[in-house]
Amino acid sequence: MKINIKKPHHLTDNDVTDEDVWMDRRNILKSLGYVGAGAILSGLASKNAQADAFSWFKREQQTAFTLSPLQAQKTVNLNEQNTAESVATTYNNFYEFGTGKEDPAEHAQNFQVDPWTLKIEGLVENPVTLGYDDLFSKFALEERIYRLRCVEAWSMVIPWIGFPLHQLLQAAKPLSSAKYVAFETIYSPEQMRGQRNRFVGGGIDYPYVEGLRIDEAMHDLTLLSVGMYGKTLPPQNGAPIRLITPWKYGFKSIKSLVSIKLMDKEPPTTWNILAPQEYGFYANVNPTVDHPRWSQKRERRILGSGLNAQKRIDTIPFNGYEEVAELYADMDLSRYY
Numbered sequence: 001m002k003i004n005i006k007k008p009h010h011l012t013d014n015d016v017t018d019e020d021v022w023m024d025r026r027n028i029l030k031s032l033g034y035v036g037a038g039a040i041l042s043g044l045a046s047k048n049a050q051a052d053a054f055s056w057f058k059r060e061q062q063t064a065f066t067l068s069p070l071q072a073q074k075t076v077n078l079n080e081q082n083t084a085e086s087v088a089t090t091y092n093n094f095y096e097f098g099t100g101k102e103d104p105a106e107h108a109q110n111f112q113v114d115p116w117t118l119k120i121e122g123l124v125e126n127p128v129t130l131g132y133d134d135l136f137s138k139f140a141l142e143e144r145i146y147r148l149r150c151v152e153a154w155s156m157v158i159p160w161i162g163f164p165l166h167q168l169l170q171a172a173k174p175l176s177s178a179k180y181v182a183f184e185t186i187y188s189p190e191q192m193r194g195q196r197n198r199f200v201g202g203g204i205d206y207p208y209v210e211g212l213r214i215d216e217a218m219h220d221l222t223l224l225s226v227g228m229y230g231k232t233l234p235p236q237n238g239a240p241i242r243l244i245t246p247w248k249y250g251f252k253s254i255k256s257l258v259s260i261k262l263m264d265k266e267p268p269t270t271w272n273i274l275a276p277q278e279y280g281f282y283a284n285v286n287p288t289v290d291h292p293r294w295s296q297k298r299e300r301r302i303l304g305s306g307l308n309a310q311k312r313i314d315t316i317p318f319n320g321y322e323e324v325a326e327l328y329a330d331m332d333l334s335r336y337y
């Protein structure tokens, strides 16, 4: 398998431009059990501290592991408060485990993530197969704090850990005929009650499938996430690996991935199949294009539990990630919703 493993590198002052980012980073590293600047990115911090904080770090300290400079600084206003971890891990959409917001946290706990196989295939020169350990060791992991805006008009701010999808795609070497990328969630009815029972699973034909245009997939914002809040993903959030496209409605961010396939045609996507008038292929966050049954102008930002930990705010185009606008420069986004 031809995957270049990034060498750990040391963070220098030049890597960090913004004082707040630096402070935030120090807090993150502190919470991961790193102390003193010398230990910070050398991968040599005390074993015990690591084991508690990063459950996978144990396995990875012999291989490449580093949080590269927080790229979130470009795209996230760090004055925005993160959503409480306890809420982001108990208020979920993962219909394979039931349609209630609390169903995934309740019914996904015994979900088996190791061993795992993720295949990258289709129109590529180098098909790649990743096992569970590869998900955490083949690519340099970064923390990225992103807004998550659900099409249902609620939103959160979540610190993900992962690597850009383009790194994996580049390892697989897409052919020039590859124009789209198709994603598939695991099909495991023994483990997923919503896949066993059509009523429990919200009427979806499983496996859950999603897709991106190749330029969207190659965009640096597009993340494969293997962790959140400094830990591996809980099963309800899409363990062991999921997609994150922060400028699109949450349903594009497909969970528990087993297949990534390069294609020459636009792949079918689950919510578009279910209700094409309501959910398009693009699903870019857009306050000027309402859902047929509700407005998308505003959203309920969920910060914690209880009503006073929520606030109503304006929804912004592309969820605030304006750098993607150029991908759609010549498109009518009310038609391609």
Ligand SMILES: Nc1nc2c(c(=O)[nH]1)N[C@H]1C(S)=C(S)[C@@H](COP(=O)(O)O)O[C@H]1N2
Pocket (backbone or CB within 6 Å): 088, 091, 092, 093, 094, 095, 096, 148, 149, 150, 151, 185, 208, 236, 237, 238, 249, 250, 251, 252, 253, 254, 255, 256
């Ligand atoms: N396989 C799968 N992926 C999925 C979903 C799902 O039901 N099944 N729900 C989507 C929706 S609608 C949202 S808003 C996000 C929610 O992610 P979170 O639970 O980590 O906040 O996951 C997305 N990915």
Ligand SMILES: [Mo]
Pocket (backbone or CB within 6 Å): 093, 149, 150, 151, 152, 249, 250, 251
């Ligand atoms: Mo969603």
